[in-house]
Amino acid sequence: DTAVSQTPKYLVTQMGNDKSIKCEQNLGHDTMYWYKQDSKKFLKIMFSYNNKELIINETVPNRFSPKSPDKAHLNLHINSLELGDSAVYFCASSQGQFMNTEAFFGQGTRLTVV
Amino acid sequence: GESVGLHLPTLSVQEGDNSIINCAYSNSASDYFIWYKQESGKGPQFIIDIRSNMDKRQGQRVTVLLNKTVKHLSLQIAATQPGDSAVYFCAEKADYKLSFGAGTTVTVRA
Numbered sequence: 001d002t003a004v005s006q007t008p009k010y011l012v013t014q015m016g017n018d019k020s021i022k023c024e025q026n027l028g029h030d031t032m033y034w035y036k037q038d039s040k041k042f043l044k045i046m047f048s049y050n051n052k053e054l055i056i057n058e059t060v061p062n063r064f065s066p067k068s069p070d071k072a073h074l075n076l077h078i079n080s081l082e083l084g085d086s087a088v089y090f091c092a093s094s095q096g097q098f099m100n101t102e103a104f105f106g107q108g109t110r111l112t113v114v
Numbered sequence: 115g116e117s118v119g120l121h122l123p124t125l126s127v128q129e130g131d132n133s134i135i136n137c138a139y140s141n142s143a144s145d146y147f148i149w150y151k152q153e154s155g156k157g158p159q160f161i162i163d164i165r166s167n168m169d170k171r172q173g174q175r176v177t178v179l180l181n182k183t184v185k186h187l188s189l190q191i192a193a194t195q196p197g198d199s200a201v202y203f204c205a206e207k208a209d210y211k212l213s214f215g216a217g218t219t220v221t222v223r224a
Contacts, residue, residue, distance in 0.1 A: 004157075033212075041201055043158070043214040056211050090157050099207045102148050105157030 003027050004106040006091050012112045013081055020077045021109045023091030029104075031055070031097055032074035034066060037088040037108070049074055050097045081113045124219045133191040135218050137204035142185060144206035149178060149189045152201045152217065161189070161202075196222050 004025045013019050025032060033056075034046040048056035052068045063079045074091060088110050092103040127133045139147070145166040150158035164171045164178045164187075171178050177190040187204050201217040 035214075041152075041217045043203065043217075045211050045213065048211060058211075092157075098210050099212055100146060102160045102163055103212055104160070105150075107155075107157050 002106075004091055004093055004104050006089075006106040006109050008109060009107065010110050010112075012114065015081055015083060015113055017081050018077070018079045019081060019111070020075055021089055021091075021111075023074045023076070023106060025072055025091075025093040025104070027093055027095075027104060028072075029093035029095050030071060031094050031099070032068065032071070033092040033094075033103060034074065034076050035090040035092060035105075037090060039087070043090070047074075047076075055097070078111075081111075083113050086111055086113045123216070124221065126221045126223060127194050128223050129194060129196060131194055133189075133194045133198070133220060135189045135191075135202050135204075135220065137187040137189075137215050137218075139185050139187060139204065139206040139215065141206060141208040141213075142182075144208040146207035147178070147180060147187055148205045148207075148212065149176075149187075150203045150205060150214075151198075152203065154200075158203060191220075194220075194222050196224065198222055 006023045031050045033048045037043045046060045047066045049068045051071050065077045068074045088108045090108045091106040094103040095101045148163040149161040152158045162173045162178050175192045179188045199222045201219050203217045204215045205212045
């Protein structure tokens with residue numbers, strides 16, 4: 001069983017489109033995250049949710065809107081996609097609110113904006 | 115093989131040798147540190163962690179050393195195997211979030 005699963009794995013879309021990435025974790029964790037990995041492999045946190053409540057929003061453009069319908073799901077919706085949004089997006093989860101235990105990562109969604 | 119300095123993007127090591135990957139972290143308030151391994155096309159995988167009240171922790175074939183005085187973290191891999199080829203990241207926890215350093219690509223030579 002996959003602990004943190006994201007869909008889709010690959011996403012190719014045109015500039016200006018709106019797209020969503022879904023994430024689900026079956027670990028019973030309280031906190032979920034979205035990270036962005038650029039072409040140089042640098043990983044940067046975007047958002048974190050604890051029990052459906054937004055905890056961290058790291059100066060991400062308003063075009064990015066996370067939504068957590070329940071604590072096992074955290075989706076990422078992106079409006080008006082730009083070329084610079086091309087990256088690999090990782091969902092992750094951890095137990096507790098304060099990041100005192102390791103985060104488990106999904107396999108990533110490679111987004112390519114053309 | 116050993117990566118030195120603040121950051122070395124790549125490390126090439128002979129199979130069977132020990133590897134040392136170094137990492138300088140930025141926040142003196144960080145109290146929890148994790149090493150992750152990322153293989154091509156996959157998400158980061160947990161290797162080992164250490165809290166700020168410790169200076170050394172050992173796992174299976176891996177050891178993490180923490181020097182808070184100079185804000186330095188290292189990962190030692192014993193008897194490096196081909197399956198250890200990957201990008202390795204150190205991560206520090208501060209302000210309730212995990213921040214990642216730039217990764218080090220480890221290539222194991224047969």
